[in-house]
Amino acid sequence: MKETVVRPLWRSFEPSQLRAAVRHAKAGGISVVKERQWQMLGDAGPPGEPLPLMVDWAIRAIETARWAEITDGVAKGLVQAAVTRDWRERVTEWIARDAAFEGPTAPFVLDCETCGACCVDNAVVLDAEDLKRFRDGGRADLLKRTSRKNGVRLLPLAREKPRPCIHLKELRCSIYPVRPNMCRDFPAGTEQCLTSREDLYGHHDLPKA
Ligand code: SF4
Ligand code: SF4
Known part of the structure; x- marks a missing residue:
């Protein structure tokens, strides 16, 4: 959207x-x-x-x-x-x-739903609310597809480079309705967003409103 x-x-x-x-x-x-x-x-x-x-x-x-x-x-x-x-x-x-x-x-x-640039090579840390959302959203299976690092639960990245989040399919989030808080809260339009887009697409793609 x-x-x-x-x-x-x-x-x-x-x-x-x-x-x-x-x-x-x-x-x-x-x-x-x-x-x-x-x-x-x-x-x-x-x-x-x-x-x-x-x-x-x-x-x-x-x-x-x-x-x-x-x-x-x-x-x-x-x-x-x-x-x-x-x-x-x-x-x-x-x-x-x-x-x-x-x-x-x-x-x-x-349009975040057709971009996906910040889903490439960024670790997503899961909190208790995310885990509950997975369960309540009928996606308890996702709990089995997490990893742990230093006691923190993460969504893993794919092994091959570029190393996107394992839930990114053809630059779309395949679990969008239950995506974690870190993904929900990442603000579009920040330098971090623009850098991700530049890294993935190779140019500053800044369409005017
Ligand atoms: S926040 Fe930025 S980089 Fe991430 S999906 Fe949205 S537009 Fe793309
Ligand atoms: S869960 Fe979805 S929104 Fe979050 S990093 Fe993975 S593909 Fe991107």
Whole structure:
């Protein structure tokens, strides 16, 4: 089923353009301020609430351990995350890619049911709710098709490369009605989603809404 997601666009700014960087982030985009150390800025959302989904996953995308909400100054209300040197090249690619789109965000139409890219080479960890869903959904047989690693129950990947989830058949999930929470919760339109699509299809497939 097609869905439209609103994706934040990555833009770069010089330190002298901080106010413009703040405006872009507050409007839903992701700003990268290129000081000696690069800093990513995104909207932190309402105080005391979890970070907005796309900002949270943008921080996860650059795998940084250093991020914090900004509580005073012109950037108050934003979250700041360090872009480590290892991630500069990748972030530069995202900024170049997003230069084709105007504004702080852009809508995209994606169809998870005909994509399947994130089902390739990603381990799916099962929780108690997933196991119950298998049983309640008349698919107790799936319990026999799990594996364990360090005490964690997983959906196994196929042995051959590329190593998709064993339930992916011709790029469609064969257990879609009872698919695990990790699969349900993985947000389409994040950098992680786009990277999976690029890895599988070999290009940035970003159809406009
Ligand atoms: S890669 Fe993205 S669009 Fe494709 S199935 Fe996963 S979340 Fe959906
Ligand atoms: S269970 Fe379905 S949605 Fe989840 S990884 Fe496997 S094929 Fe993809």
